[in-house]
Amino acid sequence: MTKVLRCIDLALAPEGVAEPVLEHVGLEIGTGWTAIVGPNGAGKSTLLRGLAGLLSPRAGRIELDGRDIHRLAARERSRHIAWLAQQAEAGGELTVRDIVMLGRLPHQGLFGATRVQDQAVVAQAMQDTECADWADRRLSDLSGGERQRALLARALAVQAPVLLLDEPTTHLDAPHQVALVRLMRRLGRSQTVVSVLHDLGLALAADRLVVLEKATAGPGGGHIRAVGAPDDPAVHAALRDVFGGAIRIERLGDEWLALPDLGLTR
Numbered sequence: 534m535t536k537v538l539r540c541i542d543l544a545l546a547p548e549g550v551a552e553p554v555l556e557h558v559g560l561e562i563g564t565g566w567t568a569i570v571g572p573n574g575a576g577k578s579t580l581l582r583g584l585a586g587l588l589s590p591r592a593g594r595i596e597l598d599g600r601d602i603h604r605l606a607a608r609e610r611s612r613h614i615a616w617l618a619q620q621a622e623a624g625g626e627l628t629v630r631d632i633v634m635l636g637r638l639p640h641q642g643l644f645g646a647t648r649v650q651d652q653a654v655v656a657q658a659m660q661d662t663e664c665a666d667w668a669d670r671r672l673s674d675l676s677g678g679e680r681q682r683a684l685l686a687r688a689l690a691v692q693a694p695v696l697l698l699d700e701p702t703t704h705l706d707a708p709h710q711v712a713l714v715r716l717m718r719r720l721g722r723s724q725t726v727v728s729v730l731h732d733l734g735l736a737l738a739a740d741r742l743v744v745l746e747k748a749t750a751g752p753g754g755g756h757i758r759a760v761g762a763p764d765d766p767a768v769h770a771a772l773r774d775v776f777g778g779a780i781r782i783e784r785l786g787d788e789w790l791a792l793p794d795l796g797l798t799r
């Protein structure tokens with residue numbers, strides 16, 4: 534099973550943007566759950582889109598177990614790398630079950646015949662994201678959080694060794710955020726799970742954080758400020774720096790908490 538993503542002196546820019554927003558990215562991401570964090574506009578989604586093979590590098594390259602991901606056939610790449618986008622799709626007339634079944638497409642034959650095992654994988658993915666109860670409803674009729682869970686189920690249904698999730702907790706209530714964190718930790722035991730997260734409290738539950746820093750002036754020039762485990766002091770220092778002192782990081786038992794430093798007096 535392929536598992537290791539490696540960025541080598543990588544520069545990336547969104548489509549149509551002249552200057553790279555991220556430069557000199559050197560990073561190796563293997564099995565486990567990795568959270569990408571950083572300020573708005575630092576390039577988190579751009580990095581994730583790059584890892585998914587959706588952007589051509591402006592410099593350097595990205596390898597999956599030593600193979601340049603841009604040399605993989607699209608179908609092969611989509612079997613190896615599953616992807617949840619930041620912007621939820623409307624889904625048209627498709628039901629939740631139809632949408633989740635699309636996750637099996639990279640594994641199906643020429644005529645897309647659904648196999649018994651595909652149905653079992655789809656059922657499991659809907660169970661893992663708690664959307665089995667409304668499997669026959671149209672995606673377009675669901676609430677924001679329900680839709681997010683259905684699209685997450687589609688990404689899970691790919692059963693790819695690499696799972697890339699851009700803001701997967703968007704629209705989720707607290708119990709479903711907790712369930713998703715537990716799921717990412719569980720999947721990380723055998724898969725390479727990478728998620729962009731704004732909620733630093735959730736990100737500190739990951740095996741590893743990648744902290745991005747925005748360039749001090751003007752567009753472009755974003756870079757990796759720190760990579761490490763949630764208890765790594767260098768990661769804490771980087772988080773405090775890139776968020777301009779707006780957060781405090783504290784330990785509570787075995788967990789690390791990131792709290793907004795509101796500075797309120799009552």
Ligand SMILES: Nc1ncnc2c1ncn2[C@@H]1O[C@H](COP(=O)(O)OP(=O)(O)OP(=O)(O)O)[C@@H](O)[C@H]1O
Binds near residue numbers: 547549572579
């Ligand atoms: N289509 C685009 N056209 C022009 N600039 C873009 C485009 N998409 C992104 N950018 C710019 O690229 C930079 C990085 O954007 P990106 O979406 O990767 O940041 P991010 O860290 O994910 O931000 P956020 O936390 O706000 O989601 C930003 O300065 C953004 O304005």
